[in-house]
Amino acid sequence: MISIVGCRKTHRGDGRQPPVPVLDGVDLEVRPHEFVAVLGPSGCGKTTLLRILAGLEGWDSGEVRVHGRPVSGPGTDRALVFQDFALLPWATVTDNIAFGLELRGVARAERTAVANRLIDRVGLNGFARHYPHQLSGGMQQRVGLARALAVEPEILLLDEPFGSLDSLTRRGLQEDVLRLHHETRKTVLLVTHSVDEAARLGDRVVLLGPRPARVIETIETGLPRPRPDDIGSDRRFVALKEHLWNRLKALTSR
Amino acid sequence: MESSQGADQPLGAAAPADWRTSLTALAAGAVVWELTARLSVALPPFSVVVGTLIELLRGDVLLPALATSLASLAVGFSCAAAAGLTLGLVLGRSRTAEHLSDVYLDAVMSAPTLIYVPFLFALFGVSRASQVAVVFAYAFFIIVTTTSAAVKQMDRRLIDMARAFGATDRQILWRVALPAARPMVLIGLSLGVTRAVKGMVVGEMVIALSGVGALLRASAARFDLAQTLALLLVVVIVSAACNLLVGRAGRALIDR
Numbered sequence: 001m002i003s004i005v006g007c008r009k010t011h012r013g014d015g016r017q018p019p020v021p022v023l024d025g026v027d028l029e030v031r032p033h034e035f036v037a038v039l040g041p042s043g044c045g046k047t048t049l050l051r052i053l054a055g056l057e058g059w060d061s062g063e064v065r066v067h068g069r070p071v072s073g074p075g076t077d078r079a080l081v082f083q084d085f086a087l088l089p090w091a092t093v094t095d096n097i098a099f100g101l102e103l104r105g106v107a108r109a110e111r112t113a114v115a116n117r118l119i120d121r122v123g124l125n126g127f128a129r130h131y132p133h134q135l136s137g138g139m140q141q142r143v144g145l146a147r148a149l150a151v152e153p154e155i156l157l158l159d160e161p162f163g164s165l166d167s168l169t170r171r172g173l174q175e176d177v178l179r180l181h182h183e184t185r186k187t188v189l190l191v192t193h194s195v196d197e198a199a200r201l202g203d204r205v206v207l208l209g210p211r212p213a214r215v216i217e218t219i220e221t222g223l224p225r226p227r228p229d230d231i232g233s234d235r236r237f238v239a240l241k242e243h244l245w246n247r248l249k250a251l252t253s254r
Numbered sequence: 255m256e257s258s259q260g261a262d263q264p265l266g267a268a269a270p271a272d273w274r275t276s277l278t279a280l281a282a283g284a285v286v287w288e289l290t291a292r293l294s295v296a297l298p299p300f301s302v303v304v305g306t307l308i309e310l311l312r313g314d315v316l317l318p319a320l321a322t323s324l325a326s327l328a329v330g331f332s333c334a335a336a337a338g339l340t341l342g343l344v345l346g347r348s349r350t351a352e353h354l355s356d357v358y359l360d361a362v363m364s365a366p367t368l369i370y371v372p373f374l375f376a377l378f379g380v381s382r383a384s385q386v387a388v389v390f391a392y393a394f395f396i397i398v399t400t401t402s403a404a405v406k407q408m409d410r411r412l413i414d415m416a417r418a419f420g421a422t423d424r425q426i427l428w429r430v431a432l433p434a435a436r437p438m439v440l441i442g443l444s445l446g447v448t449r450a451v452k453g454m455v456v457g458e459m460v461i462a463l464s465g466v467g468a469l470l471r472a473s474a475a476r477f478d479l480a481q482t483l484a485l486l487l488v489v490v491i492v493s494a495a496c497n498l499l500v501g502r503a504g505r506a507l508i509d510r
Contacts, residue, residue, distance in 0.1 A: 054418050055417075055418070056414055056417060056418055074417055074418050074419070074420050075420070076420060079418075079419070080415075080418045080419075082411070082415060084411060086411045086412055086414070086415035088412065088430070088433070090433050090434075090436075099416075099419060099429075100419040100420070102429070103416070103419055103420055103421050103422075103425055103429070104420070147419075151419065
């Protein structure tokens with residue numbers, strides 16, 4: 001589904017700043033319907049990796065393929081959920097969710113129907129005509145999630161989507177994402193700096209080292225799907241988190 | 255639960271209560287004016303000015319002059335808005351274009367616009383074109399700078415978002431860039447039209463060919479303060495009306 005081989009990237013400086021190497025030969029394979037969590041310390045380049053996959057940025061060398069074809073720009077098979085939500089402040093919840101469809105020229109009635117279904121699905125009933133500033137952070141990200149689902153992508157790219165939310169809201173949304181993944185069987189690539197989030201959501205956790213990023217370790221979590229509510233007390237889950245913590249600590253203290 | 259939208263009016267939509275407040279302020283101003291004028295000799299009282307204004311409206315001088323002035327204003331401001339918005343968009347999007355023009359825009363903006371009037375006069379002669387050019391000169395630059403600032407300070411993340419969802423350059427311009435820039439562009443147009451009215455009067459006063467400005471100059475020269483103030487009232491009303499009109503038109507134009 002997604003295949004990245006030896007991907008390297010250096011952010012060119014703008015004259016005043018020196019060039020910064022961000023990705024140092026990243027290898028990553030994601031199978032269809034798989035939920036992969038890319039875990040790495042802040043600023044390690046994991047967002048850059050996701051932006052490359054989304055077609056928003058290029059890379060210097062190596063291969064980045066989706067469905068076997070090199071990524072050459074944004075595509076209808078991928079949809080991105082943004083860390084800072086990136087909602088249009090002047091558009092209602094409905095119009096925000098339908099934005100991707102609007103760009104594709106889908107008729108108003110049809111995109112409103114799609115938006116309404118998704119509003120129901122992400123639990124935003126009654127907020128169809130609200131504006132983003134009238135919603136809490138968690139609700140805004142639900143809109144972001146619905147907007148990504150509206151274009152019916154095969155691959156969901158989540159860029160630290162819950163990083164700016166409080167822990168309670170975060171847990172609620174994580175459960176929503178787990179449920180959506182279970183129902184839709186979409187391929188999901190999640191980028192996060194939270195050990196708990198990576199272990200809780202991923203089928204596989206890919207650990208990246210500090211910038212310039214390389215894959216340090218890939219771990220099959222082996223945790224059951226659907227995840228039980230008491231996964232937090234599962235021995236394997238606790239042990240996985242412990243292991244990831246220790247690796248991360250060792251990586252960042254150097 | 256569907257909330258009522260009343261408490262969350264989008265920016266720029268004046269609630270009815272605001273109008274009542276404004277009218278109260280205007281009435282209070284009229285009373286203060288009237289009282290001050292009755293106590294001193296220099297200022298004609300409000301009632302006298304209004305009387306003069308009514309007389310002027312009944313006469314056959316003001317309305318033709320006003321029509322002439324408004325025609326120059328309409329043509330001059332429309333050109334300034336079209337050219338200003340276009341150039342502003344270009345400058346806002348291109349760093350090179352911005353750096354090339356920065357110095358010149360600053361220089362032009364820092365000089366009093368009145369200085370350019372003789373040049374325009376020399377260029378276009380005693381004609382309607384000079385009047386239009388003066389209106390243009392007054393309104394153009396503020397529209398350019400506000401529009402380019404509006405585009406520059408735009409949230410890049412929204413553009414990234416749109417691109418990720420497959421937006422073309424054209425769609426980004428119309429669906430993201432312009433709506434995002436809209437509040438500030440409307441402010442620019444509003445400042446622009448106010449300045450255009452100023453330009454209209456100044457142009458006519460300096461060139462003294464026709465229009466409300468020529469009447470103003472004549473009455474000021476005669477020390478006819480009541481008529482001067484009455485004409486000033488006309489200018490203020492024209493300016494307020496234009497502001498209202500431009501706001502409406504601007505909102506309709508940049509569809510969201």
